[in-house]
Amino acid sequence: MSTAEETAGGEAEPWGEVTPDAARRLLLAAVEAFAERGYHATTTRDIAGRAGMSPAALYIHYKTKEELLHRISRIGHEKAVEILRTAARGEGGPAERLADAVSSFVRWHAGGRTTARVVQYELDSLGPDARAEILALRRQVDAEVRGIIEEGVRSGDFDVVDVQGTTLAVLSLCIDVARWFNVDGPRTPEQVGALYAGLVLRMVGAGAAGAQR
Amino acid sequence: MSTAEETAGGEAEPWGEVTPDAARRLLLAAVEAFAERGYHATTTRDIAGRAGMSPAALYIHYKTKEELLHRISRIGHEKAVEILRTAARGEGGPAERLADAVSSFVRWHAGGRTTARVVQYELDSLGPDARAEILALRRQVDAEVRGIIEEGVRSGDFDVVDVQGTTLAVLSLCIDVARWFNVDGPRTPEQVGALYAGLVLRMVGAGAAGAQR
DNA sequence: GGGTGCGCTAAGCGCTCGCTCACCCTTGCC
DNA sequence: GGCAAGGGTGAGCGAGCGCTTAGCGCACCC
Numbered sequence: 293m294s295t296a297e298e299t300a301g302g303e304a305e306p307w308g309e310v311t312p313d314a315a316r317r318l319l320l321a322a323v324e325a326f327a328e329r330g331y332h333a334t335t336t337r338d339i340a341g342r343a344g345m346s347p348a349a350l351y352i353h354y355k356t357k358e359e360l361l362h363r364i365s366r367i368g369h370e371k372a373v374e375i376l377r378t379a380a381r382g383e384g385g386p387a388e389r390l391a392d393a394v395s396s397f398v399r400w401h402a403g404g405r406t407t408a409r410v411v412q413y414e415l416d417s418l419g420p421d422a423r424a425e426i427l428a429l430r431r432q433v434d435a436e437v438r439g440i441i442e443e444g445v446r447s448g449d450f451d452v453v454d455v456q457g458t459t460l461a462v463l464s465l466c467i468d469v470a471r472w473f474n475v476d477g478p479r480t481p482e483q484v485g486a487l488y489a490g491l492v493l494r495m496v497g498a499g500a501a502g503a504q505r
Numbered sequence: 506m507s508t509a510e511e512t513a514g515g516e517a518e519p520w521g522e523v524t525p526d527a528a529r530r531l532l533l534a535a536v537e538a539f540a541e542r543g544y545h546a547t548t549t550r551d552i553a554g555r556a557g558m559s560p561a562a563l564y565i566h567y568k569t570k571e572e573l574l575h576r577i578s579r580i581g582h583e584k585a586v587e588i589l590r591t592a593a594r595g596e597g598g599p600a601e602r603l604a605d606a607v608s609s610f611v612r613w614h615a616g617g618r619t620t621a622r623v624v625q626y627e628l629d630s631l632g633p634d635a636r637a638e639i640l641a642l643r644r645q646v647d648a649e650v651r652g653i654i655e656e657g658v659r660s661g662d663f664d665v666v667d668v669q670g671t672t673l674a675v676l677s678l679c680i681d682v683a684r685w686f687n688v689d690g691p692r693t694p695e696q697v698g699a700l701y702a703g704l705v706l707r708m709v710g711a712g713a714a715g716a717q718r
Numbered sequence: 719g720g721g722t723g724c725g726c727t728a729a730g731c732g733c734t735c736g737c738t739c740a741c742c743c744t745t746g747c748c
Numbered sequence: 749g750g751c752a753a754g755g756g757t758g759a760g761c762g763a764g765c766g767c768t769t770a771g772c773g774c775a776c777c778c
Contacts, residue, residue, distance in 0.1 A: 314755075330629070332545035336736060346757050351737065353755095413626070413684075416543070457692070457700045460685065465674060468681040471626075472673065479670070487670045494707045527725075549766060559727050564767065566725095 315353040317343040327406035331417040368411035369429035376436040386444030395485035401469040402481035408470035451497030528566040530556040540619035544630040581624035582642035589649040599657030608698035614682040615694035621683035664710030
């Protein structure tokens with residue numbers, strides 16, 4: 293594992309950059325509420341209440357409820373790109389870097405499940421402009437993973453016929469963790485990350501390196 | 506491929522069993538609307554409008570908007586269990602049956618994407634009683650796939666350490682197809698089914714049988 | 719051919735939504 | 749102390765929500 297270790301684990305949220313304090317508390321409350329009930333089922337009164345404020349306070353810091361979702365989605369996607377980019381540019385061969393990328397990406401989806409849920413499943417609730425901006429970030433996510441797989445195929449480490457399809461499947465596997473992962477369940481984010489890294493190495497035909505531990 | 510072929514492909518919806526005709530039209534309209542915008546963002550006026558009826562007509566056939574979602578979810582989950590059960594009890598060894606199960610399950614999620622989206626992503630919008638009923642069906646889904654993998658491990662066809670975790674990953678991979686599959690995209694449901702069947706065989710260590718075509 | 723019941727509609731009830739507005743504290747500068 | 753500025757509140761607006769009700773048209777039956 294490389295430097296992605298620190299940036300991906302746990303819930304050391306990236307919300308520190310959001311100021312002022314009241315705006316950050318509102319954003320955090322919105323993340324929780326959106327993750328629990330979904331964007332459309334969440335009321336502005338609920339968000340303000342979780343942040344310990346009156347409903348009107350929300351509109352001092354954000355123009356609309358949608359702006360909250362947009363901000364959350366952009367920060368989350370930027371974090372996702374950063375995690376994968378760090379792993380992709382790490383040391384070691386394609387197999388090590390792919391395993392690193394998958395395990396840190398999975399740890400982020402499992403550990404920061406509330407954030408990841410909003411990021412991955414509420415895209416359709418955004419308006420056209422905001423959605424287009426987020427989709428550009430998603431293409432970066434795809435490109436990082438595809439890059440590692442292409443390199444592995446070129447070097448002979450991987451045996452993959454449909455590179456784009458396999459990239460899609462690998463990302464899909466990681467993303468869906470946000471749907472089913474349960475914090476009170478039997479697995480830690482680290483365990484799921486290790487399991488998935490092994491499974492993905494097998495998917496790309498990385499041979500013995502992909503054996504499950 | 507076995508008999509699961511016919512039952513899984515295309516959009517030969519199972520809604521034929523819903524009567525009378527007006528109730529079926531309303532259910533179909535609800536599936537479309539829920540899949541497009543989500544349960545909470547869909548209004549009863551929208552559903553009735555798509556079915557060519559006035560808003561009040563909905564309440565002649567269904568007690569509440571939630572009953573519509575409940576009915577859709579139950580019918581969809583029963584179909585999912587049926588697809589996997591048919592594949593699991595088919596002919597051939599564990600590898601053939603697992604490939605069959607994955608490819609038909611994926612084809613159902615891709616081809617019937619509107620239905621599958623509602624079934625897989627709107628579970629949290631149900632009330633406690635309805636959710637409990639649906640969760641029981643999900644345990645059956647899990648059990649069918651786990652059964653095939655366990656058998657493959659016993660017979661030596663598969664090499665899997667964490668059977669439950671791998672089962673979860675396989676199902677997760679299939680289910681997430683409903684999130685990203687695009688009818689206007691470059692792949693047909695059959696192509697995705699075949700690709701995924703190969704990837705899954707690799708995940709369970711089924712050796713040469715899992716090579717991609 | 720008049721009565722009956724069913725599928726459906728027009729109108730609207732009570733409620734909650736996203737959001738606004740007039741006003742109030744606290745802080746800091748002169 | 750006077751006062752501007754900005755973060756915050758209580759009350760409430762217009763709109764749209766899920767759902768109800770009174771009544772209408774029409775196929776069917778004796």
